[in-house]
Amino acid sequence: MKLKKLFNVVRMLAQTPVFWLILLMVLAGPLGYSADFKEGGYVGTAGQGHDTVVYNFLKHFSYEQYYWAIPSQFTTNNNNRVDAMTIAFFAGHGSPWSILCQSTSVDLKTAGTSSHKGWGNVASKFVAFESCKVVPSPIETSDWAYPWTKPGGVFDGVHQVIGFRTNSWQSSDQDISDYFGCRMRNGCRVWQSWFDAIIAKGRREWSWGCWCMKLKEYGSAVMWPPAENDTYGSWCANPPQNHTWLKVWYQH
Amino acid sequence: MKRDTFGKCVFFALVVIVLFYLDLSAVEVKLPQGAGAWITGKALYSYTSAAPMKVEAAAVKNIADSLMARATTGVSFDKMVPYQGGILYTSAKDPSAILDFEPDTGAFVFNAGMLKYSQEGITPGLPKSEQAITLAKKYLTDLNYFPKNEKELSKGYVGGLSMGVQRDDGSRALYQKLVTVYFGRVIDNLPVMGVGSRIVVHLGENGQLVGIVRNWVEVQKGIKAAAAQLRTDAEIKREILKQIQTDLSTAKTVNVDKSDLVLYDDGRGVIEPAIYVEALSEFEKIDPKTRKKETYKTPYDCYVPVFKSSKAYYPSLEHLDKTKPIAAPKNDQNPSGT
Numbered sequence: 015m016k017l018k019k020l021f022n023v024v025r026m027l028a029q030t031p032v033f034w035l036i037l038l039m040v041l042a043g044p045l046g047y048s049a050d051f052k053e054g055g056y057v058g059t060a061g062q063g064h065d066t067v068v069y070n071f072l073k074h075f076s077y078e079q080y081y082w083a084i085p086s087q088f089t090t091n092n093n094n095r096v097d098a099m100t101i102a103f104f105a106g107h108g109s110p111w112s113i114l115c116q117s118t119s120v121d122l123k124t125a126g127t128s129s130h131k132g133w134g135n136v137a138s139k140f141v142a143f144e145s146c147k148v149v150p151s152p153i154e155t156s157d158w159a160y161p162w163t164k165p166g167g168v169f170d171g172v173h174q175v176i177g178f179r180t181n182s183w184q185s186s187d188q189d190i191s192d193y194f195g196c197r198m199r200n201g202c203r204v205w206q207s208w209f210d211a212i213i214a215k216g217r218r219e220w221s222w223g224c225w226c227m228k229l230k231e232y233g234s235a236v237m238w239p240p241a242e243n244d245t246y247g248s249w250c251a252n253p254p255q256n257h258t259w260l261k262v263w264y265q266h
Numbered sequence: 267m268k269r270d271t272f273g274k275c276v277f278f279a280l281v282v283i284v285l286f287y288l289d290l291s292a293v294e295v296k297l298p299q300g301a302g303a304w305i306t307g308k309a310l311y312s313y314t315s316a317a318p319m320k321v322e323a324a325a326v327k328n329i330a331d332s333l334m335a336r337a338t339t340g341v342s343f344d345k346m347v348p349y350q351g352g353i354l355y356t357s358a359k360d361p362s363a364i365l366d367f368e369p370d371t372g373a374f375v376f377n378a379g380m381l382k383y384s385q386e387g388i389t390p391g392l393p394k395s396e397q398a399i400t401l402a403k404k405y406l407t408d409l410n411y412f413p414k415n416e417k418e419l420s421k422g423y424v425g426g427l428s429m430g431v432q433r434d435d436g437s438r439a440l441y442q443k444l445v446t447v448y449f450g451r452v453i454d455n456l457p458v459m460g461v462g463s464r465i466v467v468h469l470g471e472n473g474q475l476v477g478i479v480r481n482w483v484e485v486q487k488g489i490k491a492a493a494a495q496l497r498t499d500a501e502i503k504r505e506i507l508k509q510i511q512t513d514l515s516t517a518k519t520v521n522v523d524k525s526d527l528v529l530y531d532d533g534r535g536v537i538e539p540a541i542y543v544e545a546l547s548e549f550e551k552i553d554p555k556t557r558k559k560e561t562y563k564t565p566y567d568c569y570v571p572v573f574k575s576s577k578a579y580y581p582s583l584e585h586l587d588k589t590k591p592i593a594a595p596k597n598d599q600n601p602s603g604t
Contacts, residue, residue, distance in 0.1 A: 055595070056595075057595045059516075059549075060516075061514075061515050061516045062513065062514065062516070063513060065592060065594065065595055066592050068595070069592045069593055069595075072593075073593075080593065080595045080596060081595050081596050081597070081598040082595050082596070082597055082598060084598050084599075084600065086598075086600045086601070087598060090600070090601075091600065091601050094601070095598075107562065107564050114551075114562065117551055117552065117553070117554050118551075118553060118554065118555075146564070146565070151428075151430065152428075152430040152440050156438070158430060158432075159430075159432035159438075160432075181565050183565065183566075183567050184513065184566055184567055184568065184581075185567045185568055185569060185581050186461075186581070188581060189461060189581065196349070196351075196352070197366065199349075200347055200349060200354050201356075202354075202356070202361075202364060202366075203361045203362050203364075206362055206377065206380070209427070210366075210375045210377070210479070213375075213446075213466050213479050214373075214375050214461075214464075214479050214481065215461055217567065218448075218450060218459065218464065220420075220450065220457035220459070220528070221423075224421060224423065225420060225421045225452075226420050226421045226422065226423040226448070226450065227420050227423060227448060227449065227450020227451075227457065227464070228423045228425075228448060229425065229448055239431070242384055243361055243362070243381070243384070245361050248361075257434065258432065258434050258436070259432070259433055259434045260431070260432045261429060261430065261431050261432075262429065262430040262431075263427065263428070263429055264427070264428055264429075264430070265425065265426075265427055265446070266425050266426055266427075266428060
């Protein structure tokens with residue numbers, strides 16, 4: 015008898031939109047938020063402190079992957095490595111759209127050409143490069159966007175790719191990754207946390223000419239524009255894999 | 267001791283010394299011409315914080331509110347998250363608004379909210395160079411964050427934050443969104459490098475305060491270092507070479523471009539003399555497919571303490587921090603068929 019009454023109450027509630035709204039809110043937490051967090055770290059070169067830089071990011075999480083970097087993590091096996099992570103962090107040598115793994119470089123302009131495509135068609139939301147010059151800004155080239163989104167590029171659903179438009183420096187790298195990791199763990203806005211880390215911890219250069227202290231390393235972040243307010247905890251819907259709409263924020 | 271045993275000991279010691287020096291010369295390091303007279307004849311001073319740096323957690327809320335009130339963006343902090351080493355204030359209304367405060371040192375990163383700068387378009391009323399420096403100083407004064415000893419503050423360097431857009435139709439646009447003023451510090455006519463001694467102010471629409479990054483400790487009168495406390499120039503040279511050999515053990519050559527006497531601020535209350543080294547290193551790698559040798563160059567920098575027993579915390583000490591051991595990465599393998 016009691017069960018029948020309960021059933022009737024539930025049936026009545028199910029006819030009201032408020033019930034479904036509450037149910038959605040209850041489910042949204044575990045399904046849309048906490049189950050999705052995976053962190054991966056990839057170390058470019060041995061013997062040059064890159065492991066410290068990556069670990070200073072990862073230590074803020076119970077991370078999933080921590081590997082010496084090999085090209086397939088970013089290319090032919092990315093569905094099981096970089097693209098399986100919510101956020102992937104690489105530290106090592108770099109140049110525009112290129113990173114150096116243990117022995118060979120990865121051309122990020124063509125890293126999405128295999129059957130694993132680029133990043134974001136599986137789980138990747140954010141990818142960070144603590145490397146020199148990997149993310150060029152309009153200051154370096156007017157063609158800052160196309161290499162990311164062209165066929166075979168890596169923007170196949172990933173929300174943001176962040177890095178430096180300039181050289182990055184060994185004396186400050188480990189502090190930048192530490193601060194950035196802390197801000198990510200606390201659910202802050204992604205590209206802004208990266209830029210804050212560079213300003214708060216990055217290398218500076220004294221100029222006697224202007225009797226002033228300049229920042230010596232500057233950040234750059236490319237993103238699907240609706241994803242610019244993404245935090246490490248709340249992000250927008252995935253972009254289509256074939257979009258060419260891109261925004262870049264850059265420091266100078 | 268028998269004569270032949272003594273001879274063997276001497277021979278063994280010589281072998282050890284030769285091997286030691288052979289190892290140190292594994293990487294070819296070139297110092298700039300004229301380098302080597304870093305501290306001879308110079309009076310050097312070290313500095314420590316003038317007052318306790320610690321800020322009580324209860325006071326941080328007032329700091330958050332006063333910063334937001336001065337910024338006048340209409341955003342307010344509504345969530346506080348304490349974490350190990352810091353306190354974070356955020357706003358549900360604007361995820362870009364944050365105050366990340368380190369109570370142990372008083373250092374903070376503040377952003378009053380940038381949502382209105384997300385739209386395409388140049389920010390109206392951005393201050394020009396000198397005007398920006400004046401405005402930045404005014405905000406710091408109003409908030410009582412202007413350094414007590416103005417002579418230590420360097421001139422402001424004006425940079426900024428910009429946005430570029432490439433639309434689906436291929437059209438592009440560039441917009442300057444914020445002006446950023448960077449301040450540094452000079453003591454004893456030496457620039458102060460490192461994590462500390464920095465103030466950065468972000469300015470937006472019509473010169474509005476958008477953010478401040480501050481890591482600045484007021485210091486006591488400097489303590490003059492006795493000669494016995496300091497490394498000699500020859501010892502400094504050895505330390506520079508040793509640091510480079512350690513950090514770049516696999517490099518082929520290292521050309522040191524700069525090795526300047528500076529003050530180093532560790533952001534933990536110690537400022538002391540150090541040598542700042544900047545170099546270009548060259549590495550060789552072998553392509554596993556073609557077996558062809560390739561070289562690549564990469565920049566490098568480090569600090570070398572001038573004190574024999576340094577009190578500052580340098581980046582190179584990170585490897586030695588036993589409370590925070592660095593875990594080793596795993597080897598990965600290409601999956602079959604790739």
